Amino acid sequence: MTKLVLLHKADSIYEDEPDRVYDFPRQYLSAIREGVGDWVVYYEPVKAGPRGYFAAAKIDRVIPKPGAEGRYLALIAPQSYLPFDREVPRLINGRPLEAALTGPDGLPRSGGAVQLAVRRLPEAEFAAIVRHGLPADLIEQEARRYDAPRPELDEAPAPFERPVIERLVSRPYRDIAFRRKVRAAYDYRCAISGLRLRNGGGRPEVQAAHIHPVASGGPDTTRNGLALTGTLHWMFDRGLISVADDHSILVSRNKVPSEVTDRLMAPGGRLLPPLYAWDAPHPAHLKWHRENVFGQGASEGPLPWD
The missing domain is CATH 3.10.590 (ph1033 like fold)
Structure with a gap:
């Protein structure tokens, strides 16, 4: 080899x-x-x-x-x-x-x-x-990314030097790498609501969602990711919303009231594009989500708006 x-x-x-x-x-x-x-x-x-x-x-x-x-x-x-x-x-x-x-x-x-x-x-x-x-201490970097600066005399511990192949195959490492790339690709803005929210410490509230989940064979590429707020991420994973090939937002109308979508989604009902075209969702991943997740009704207990 x-x-x-x-x-x-x-x-x-x-x-x-x-x-x-x-x-x-x-x-x-x-x-x-x-x-x-x-x-x-x-x-x-x-x-x-x-x-x-x-x-x-x-x-x-x-x-x-x-x-x-x-x-x-x-x-x-x-x-x-x-x-x-x-x-x-x-x-x-x-x-x-x-x-x-x-x-x-x-x-x-x-x-x-x-x-x-x-x-x-x-x-x-x-x-x-x-x-x-792929820095050896990527996981540690992300964990302390939004922490308050340390005093100058408080020396940070030396990072654990992960072998390069471990970085490429480790699930925790790949999860962090995926999250960082997807959120940055959308400039930390939700691709459906258009909101860019940060907490008091400056930490972005937007999450990175796999379109085709890893557990079902999906890859860790930005083309298989969307930056979403926590609520929209939850709805996307449970098939209450999805995305068409033309990037219009699909809604399971029998489960999601229109007043909910009116509040959660940007006017126009279309996916916001990432900063670069090469990071846009791949049609094959969107199709997988529509055919395997959207409208399946997989939710436990009452929906939040019931």
């Missing part, structure tokens, strides 16, 4: 969906077959945008692309994709993180490997990129 860097451009002719599938030509088939069962990092090239290295995932298998001679699909292992908490710049202190992109003088090369859409990545370089993108 071999770790890889996969280039991704949102406007590419290749039909990539980083959390689901990577579309590539025959010239990279050998390298990607080496990567089956191992981890990759995604990289946005300079001309495509500012993100640099932005996520990690694991390749499950490779298949020919149906109806496209000479093209192949690397299928991403379910629930392996994880966006970095902070995108990793292409250069740190003016130097690349990949030896293949570094000249003898330590400065960036031009041409050659820089132009490859798939690059083999040594273990140490993979670990360095993940360490930059």
Whole structure:
């Protein structure tokens, strides 16, 4: 097995969906077959945008692309994709993180490997990129994020250094990473009500909801998440509300009175978009919620407005 860097451009002719599938030509088939069962990092090239290295995932298998001679699909292992908490710049202190992109003088090369859409990545370089993108103490950071500043003499304990693979597979770590990314994607504003509420300490009240729950096979990607207030999160999880493909809000009218929706939802009855288009809900996740959760009436006891 071999770790890889996969280039991704949102406007590419290749039909990539980083959390689901990577579309590539025959010239990279050998390298990607080496990567089956191992981890990759995604990289946005300079001309495509500012993100640099932005996520990690694991390749499950490779298949020919149906109806496209000479093209192949690397299928991403379910629930392996994880966006970095902070995108990793292409250069740190003016130097690349990949030896293949570094000249003898330590400065960036031009041409050659820089132009490859798939690059083999040594273990140490993979670990360095993940360490930059997914800090070892992310859980501790989030726990104290909105605490009052400590006195200068009160030294914080050294963070526990989680191995990079543990960060990628640990459920508690992934939960925190997902929550941080989804809330930031919507600028800490509820995607249905439009409210941006904070408590007295500045802590956001908005929550991160999985559209397709992890317990049912859903991934930890922002495209499978919505920032919602606590009440709307509760309603969404119980199938009282859902979202259509055109992002209009669907309501189980036989269970939710119109006066409740009038108070809880923004005028217009449509989902507010995230800051960046690539974080918008994926239609497949919205469809799953409509078909498996919406209108199922799974609630215990009387509804809050009964």
